Amino acid sequence: MSTVATPAPKAQGRTAARVGWFAAAVFWTAFAVLEGVHHGWPAGTAALLFALAPDLALFVGLSEAPRMARGQLPPRAVPYYNAAHRALVPLALMALYTVAPLTWPPAFAALCAWLAHISYDRAFGYGLRTKEGFQRG
Numbered sequence: 001m002s003t004v005a006t007p008a009p010k011a012q013g014r015t016a017a018r019v020g021w022f023a024a025a026v027f028w029t030a031f032a033v034l035e036g037v038h039h040g041w042p043a044g045t046a047a048l049l050f051a052l053a054p055d056l057a058l059f060v061g062l063s064e065a066p067r068m069a070r071g072q073l074p075p076r077a078v079p080y081y082n083a084a085h086r087a088l089v090p091l092a093l094m095a096l097y098t099v100a101p102l103t104w105p106p107a108f109a110a111l112c113a114w115l116a117h118i119s120y121d122r123a124f125g126y127g128l129r130t131k132e133g134f135q136r137g
Contacts, residue, residue, distance in 0.1 A: 025119035
C-alpha cells in the first residue's frame with residue numbers, strides 16, 4: 001500500500017485548468033508567429049503590440065500604486081484590466097473577423113497574440129480582478 005498523498009480534487013482541477021490554459025497559450029503564440037512569418041512585418045508588429053497591449057491597463061492607476069497593498073491593482077484600473085483580460089473579447093472579434101468581409105492579416109495576428117497573452121496569464125495564475133483590485137479566487 002502506498003502512502004503517497006493525492007492532491008485534493010479542487011487542486012487537481014486548478015492544475016488541469018492551468019495546463020489547459022498553457023496549451024492554449026502555446027497554440028495561440030504559434031498561430032501569431034505563423035501569421036507574422038507568412039504575412040510579413042505588419043502582421044508580426046501587430047502581433048507583438050497586441051501581445052503587450054492588455055497590460056497597458058496597469059498604467060491607468062500608476063499614481064495610486066504606492067498606496068496599494070502588495071498584489072493589489074488600483075481600483076481605478078480594474079475595469080480596463082478586466083476588459084482587456086477577458087478571453088471572450090478577442091474570441092468574439094475573431095468570430096466577427098471570420099464572417100466579415102475584412103481580410104487584413106495583421107488584425108488576425110493581433111487577435112491571436114491577444115489570446116496568447118490572456119492564456120499565459122491564466123496559466124501562470126493571473127486572472128481577473130475584484131473591484132478592489134485583488135486577484136479573484
